[in-house]
Amino acid sequence: MKAANPSSFERTPSADVPPVLEVRGVWKTFGDAVAVESVSFDVADGEFLFLIGPSGCGKTTTLRMIGGYLEPTRGDIYIRGRRMNDVPLEKRNIGMVFQSYALFPHMTVAENVAFGLRMRGVPKRERAERIANVLDLVELSEFADRYPVQLSGGQRQRVAIARVVVYEPDILLLDEPLANLDRRLRDSMRVELKKLQEKVGITTVYVTHDQEEALSMADRIAVMEGGHLLQLGTPSEVYNSPKSPFVATFLGNTSSYQATVSSVDGTFTDLEIDGGLTVRVVNGGDLEPGENCLVSVRPERVALFKASPPEDQNVFRGQIDFLSYLGAGVEYIIRIDGTDVTIRAHEALPAGQPSHREGESVYVAWEPGQTVYLKG
Amino acid sequence: MTVVETDLGGYQKTVVDRLAPYAKYLLLSPMILLMLGFFVIPLLWLLRISFYESRGASGFGIGGAAGQEGGGFYVEGTWTLDNYVRFFTDDYFMSVMMFTIGFALLVTLVTMILAYPMAYYIYRAPPKLKTALILIVILPKLSNMLVLVYGLQMLLANNGLVNELIMLVGVSDEPIKLVYTLFSATVSKVLLVIPYTILVITATLHTLDPSLREASRGLGASPFKTFWLVTFPLSVPGTLIALLITIVWALGAFVSPSLLGNPETQTLRSRFRSRRSRT
Numbered sequence: 327m328k329a330a331n332p333s334s335f336e337r338t339p340s341a342d343v344p345p346v347l348e349v350r351g352v353w354k355t356f357g358d359a360v361a362v363e364s365v366s367f368d369v370a371d372g373e374f375l376f377l378i379g380p381s382g383c384g385k386t387t388t389l390r391m392i393g394g395y396l397e398p399t400r401g402d403i404y405i406r407g408r409r410m411n412d413v414p415l416e417k418r419n420i421g422m423v424f425q426s427y428a429l430f431p432h433m434t435v436a437e438n439v440a441f442g443l444r445m446r447g448v449p450k451r452e453r454a455e456r457i458a459n460v461l462d463l464v465e466l467s468e469f470a471d472r473y474p475v476q477l478s479g480g481q482r483q484r485v486a487i488a489r490v491v492v493y494e495p496d497i498l499l500l501d502e503p504l505a506n507l508d509r510r511l512r513d514s515m516r517v518e519l520k521k522l523q524e525k526v527g528i529t530t531v532y533v534t535h536d537q538e539e540a541l542s543m544a545d546r547i548a549v550m551e552g553g554h555l556l557q558l559g560t561p562s563e564v565y566n567s568p569k570s571p572f573v574a575t576f577l578g579n580t581s582s583y584q585a586t587v588s589s590v591d592g593t594f595t596d597l598e599i600d601g602g603l604t605v606r607v608v609n610g611g612d613l614e615p616g617e618n619c620l621v622s623v624r625p626e627r628v629a630l631f632k633a634s635p636p637e638d639q640n641v642f643r644g645q646i647d648f649l650s651y652l653g654a655g656v657e658y659i660i661r662i663d664g665t666d667v668t669i670r671a672h673e674a675l676p677a678g679q680p681s682h683r684e685g686e687s688v689y690v691a692w693e694p695g696q697t698v699y700l701k702g
Numbered sequence: 703m704t705v706v707e708t709d710l711g712g713y714q715k716t717v718v719d720r721l722a723p724y725a726k727y728l729l730l731s732p733m734i735l736l737m738l739g740f741f742v743i744p745l746l747w748l749l750r751i752s753f754y755e756s757r758g759a760s761g762f763g764i765g766g767a768a769g770q771e772g773g774g775f776y777v778e779g780t781w782t783l784d785n786y787v788r789f790f791t792d793d794y795f796m797s798v799m800m801f802t803i804g805f806a807l808l809v810t811l812v813t814m815i816l817a818y819p820m821a822y823y824i825y826r827a828p829p830k831l832k833t834a835l836i837l838i839v840i841l842p843k844l845s846n847m848l849v850l851v852y853g854l855q856m857l858l859a860n861n862g863l864v865n866e867l868i869m870l871v872g873v874s875d876e877p878i879k880l881v882y883t884l885f886s887a888t889v890s891k892v893l894l895v896i897p898y899t900i901l902v903i904t905a906t907l908h909t910l911d912p913s914l915r916e917a918s919r920g921l922g923a924s925p926f927k928t929f930w931l932v933t934f935p936l937s938v939p940g941t942l943i944a945l946l947i948t949i950v951w952a953l954g955a956f957v958s959p960s961l962l963g964n965p966e967t968q969t970l971r972s973r974f975r976s977r978r979s980r981t
């Protein structure tokens with residue numbers, strides 16, 4: 327098992343500051359259907375937490391329960407230590423950015439942003455000042471008197487954020503805020519959002535089904551599937567040390583196989599893949615011979631060699647079945663000789679031309695430590 | 703739109719080619735023909751007749767049938783403004799017109815006051831209740847208008863159910879005159895118009911993005927403020943259409959006042975006069 331890459335830019339919640347948000351054993355059922363099942367997590371002050379999972383896994387439902395738009399069937403939600411279950415949503419001081427933005431079409435940008443301040447009885451002069459500041463922050467100052475229909479998608483989205491950031495909510499909730507934007511805008515808004523969140527320092531829960539968004543922006547990621555929270559950790563933890571097959575395959579590309587432990591010796595363990603390959607992994611000390619497990623390896627950890635592959639690695643000879651050109655890189659699918667096992671390898675292309683061709687015979691190699699295994 | 707005419711290699715545009723872009727207007731033609739034949743042309747004809755000289759006779763065919771020498775109640779082929787002068791200077795005609803307008807405004811006011819809350823309630827109701835309520839609103843429209851008005855006449859009669867209830871409860875010892883009053887005329891007209899008003903407002907409310915209401919609550923507005931600052935202003939355009947429909951319908955009031963109103967126009971006129979002079 328690969329240890330997490332400790333990187334300096336990842337903030338982890340510190341123990342001395344109490345969490346801003348605590349979700350404790352929360353369930354939500356609609357009739358007989360269970361949408362969210364026993365979900366628990368904490369979000370620290372200023373943390374950027376991502377809820378990620380496939381469509382229908384219960385992300386929106388979880389977010390709406392935090393915001394007070396839905397009542398949990400069971401379980402408790404605390405904000406700054408205060409139980410929120412029976413607090414009506416207008417009393418929660420939470421900022422929710424809807425996927426549709428939900429800007430008031432009959433109000434100008436400034437009036438939309440003023441709404442939350444008016445409801446909090448902020449005096450007119452202070453209101454004007456704070457609106458000006460926040461519009462400056464999202465670079466929409468010259469659009470203050472426009473109506474939402476007169477704005478582009480990206481501008482509307484920034485208004486939706488300004489509208490809630492302006493009253494300094496305890497928690498910012500975002501439901502797939504970039505899903506309605508085109509690709510280029512999405513990429514630049516990703517950077518903008520992350521910068522903004524750091525600048526304002528607001529505790530944020532962000533829902534997405536886009537793993538790139540989650541990996542690039544999150545302090546921590548909570549992976550959900552079928553109403554369950556499967557794993558919660560830093561991006562590199564969930565990417566490099568998935569605790570379940572679902573997490574392993576959902577985040578990023580991977581080649582994964584069912585395998586049986588064939589022999590255990592000290593640091594290394596040999597696993598027999600169903601197709602007939604033997605793969606070597608670094609033993610975490612928890613594998614017994616005969617046990618079943620899932621092994622996987624990331625395409626970017628797999629190297630290709632025309633000849634003389636390195637020793638002490640997992641090395642197999644195979645043939646390139648398929649090559650897909652991705653612009654910044656190439657992905658190869660290689661079939662291992664004498665088996666039906668295929669493996670993906672990723673090659674970055676700083677110089678432009680792929681090093682291999684379809685049909686070519688190559689050696690694939692990766693370090694045993696790069697193989698992830700999951701028991702069961 | 704700018705269309706660049708290109709040389710199509712000697713291809714000559716046929717008549718069909720030139721007409722093709724207008725084909726979509728064919729869809730409108732049945733409706734337009736109906737409107738023209740049964741509404742616009744008769745109306746224009748009526749307008750023309752209004753400028754004919756009167757023969758002085760008051761009725762249809764009195765003094766001989768139309769077309770005969772000296773028959774009909776107008777003289778064909780003449781032009782005069784006399785009819786208009788008479789209409790606008792005659793107290794009787796003016797009072798009828800003022801009553802019509804006043805009655806329409808009253809009916810519209812009552813209808814709107816009753817319809818909006820009902821429409822809002824339907825909008826917010828859970829799905830099953832919503833269906834049931836919409837059915838209840840439409841149901842009176844399945845019966846004939848005359849059946850409805852006569853039924854109301856019986857209900858409001860001196861020995862009708864309403865008066866029996868009034869006496870049973872003890873509000874009054876003798877029946878209150880309800881039928882043939884402005885009250886009963888208004889009630890029947892409102893009942894006839896209100897289903898349309900309710901349906902139009904309900905439909906308008908349903909076009910609003912429900913997340914707007916949620917957003918408003920999330921930003922700190924109470925349910926009432928959410929209604930007042932978000933839902934209501936956004937429903938105004940559709941509600942104005944409902945208002946327009948109601949006014950037009952009420953202006954065309956004929957059956958209700960004549961079957962349930964007071965036949966003595968004199969009383970109606972004076973009642974309306976005194977009401978008007980007070981305001």
Ligand SMILES: Nc1ncnc2c1ncn2[C@@H]1O[C@H](COP(=O)(O)OP(=O)(O)O)[C@@H](O)[C@H]1O
Nearest residue numbers: 356359360361380381382383384385386387388
């Ligand atoms: N109001 C509702 N009534 C019934 N089922 C619902 C409702 N809202 C969500 N669900 C169901 O709950 C599950 C989770 O939905 P949701 O939280 O919206 O998923 P996600 O946001 O992850 O795509 C889905 O199966 C969905 O069909």
Ligand SMILES: [Mg+2]
Nearest residue numbers: 382385386387
């Ligand atoms: Mg969702």
